[in-house]
Amino acid sequence: MKAPSSHETAFRDAASADPLREAFLRRSMDTITRIAAHADLKILSEALAASTGFGALARVLADAATAEASLVDLDPLAPLVARNAEHRVQILEAAGGTLSSTEVAQQLGVSRQAIEKRRRANTLLAVRMGGDWRYPRCQFDEAKGTVVAGLPKLLDVFAKAGPWVAMDFLLAPDDALGGETPMQRLRREGLTPELERLARIEQGDGFA
Template identity: 35%
Template sequence: MPRDRLLAAVGASTDTDVLFSSLREAAAIGAEIQLERPDPLTEALLRGAEMKRNMLKGEGGALSAQQLADHLGITPQGLGRKRERNQVFWLDIGDGYVYPAFQIGKTGLLRGIREVLNAFTVDDPWMRVNFMLTGDARLGSERPIDLLRQGEIDDVVVAAAAYGEHGAA
């Protein structure tokens, strides 16, 4: 990688930022990735991964199992049971799970999290997170997480149940 881009990457605030910066730059110019035929999807995949990371980062990032378990006053094994019962938002990162911080309140899980999770008809964890952190037409373009924090549980549950369905909102 050229020196100026390397210095910019090293100046990033986290190791993940360094990685994304380095990979994005390499994919953009193609020179550092030595492939016979560069994959035309590499840049798009990196942009998508970075968008996911930034979406979570804006709401406190993701917590390890130990961090969320400590906040909830349970063991990591107990948190695993909550994940298996569809009672917490989670993301599979390949070698384990992380838990989006947006779902926690001052004393535990945010009120309504379980109801929203039970209402979903989509199983993909990233689609569920995307629903919570982006505006939804069924909610007047408000973000579901913001309405949940305001106590609008029923409205968010109805929108979650319809999320992913084809047709008019």
């Protein structure tokens, strides 16, 4: 008899731990099976190029052809939600991943409470993931053990828009910066009037 794979074992362990987890796993697996049966092989191949399993799933869910074949009748909003999820995965990859509050505290040489205080004050960029706060790695100068100079003031421009909008701005190449991202320019030159102006224009609070 073939021994169960690690994925099968993990599935059984998770399912047996809690009825709610079992229900979620079975419902999710049914949907994934349906997608795999209908999706074009090219779409599946492109999805497998993602660096994570979550990214692969988001890509195939976001594809319109796949959605038309197997998802729209189940949930018309699924492709839109998946495209948003895929975009967030791409942003986090561009950010170099994330750090926990404990890792950030060690990086900056302060307490976790100090990190939480700075997050609430919007002087550190943090996103909610899995019930916890994660801190995009790109905002730190790890060699110096500091936050990239000028970032806290720039984050203030995006206080109402939220961290995902701020990261989208910081990590997207901009023609006005010669194809550099605002984060690249911020790391090299600090917060220049040009960068602050671009951020305010992005938020509709400035003039071209």
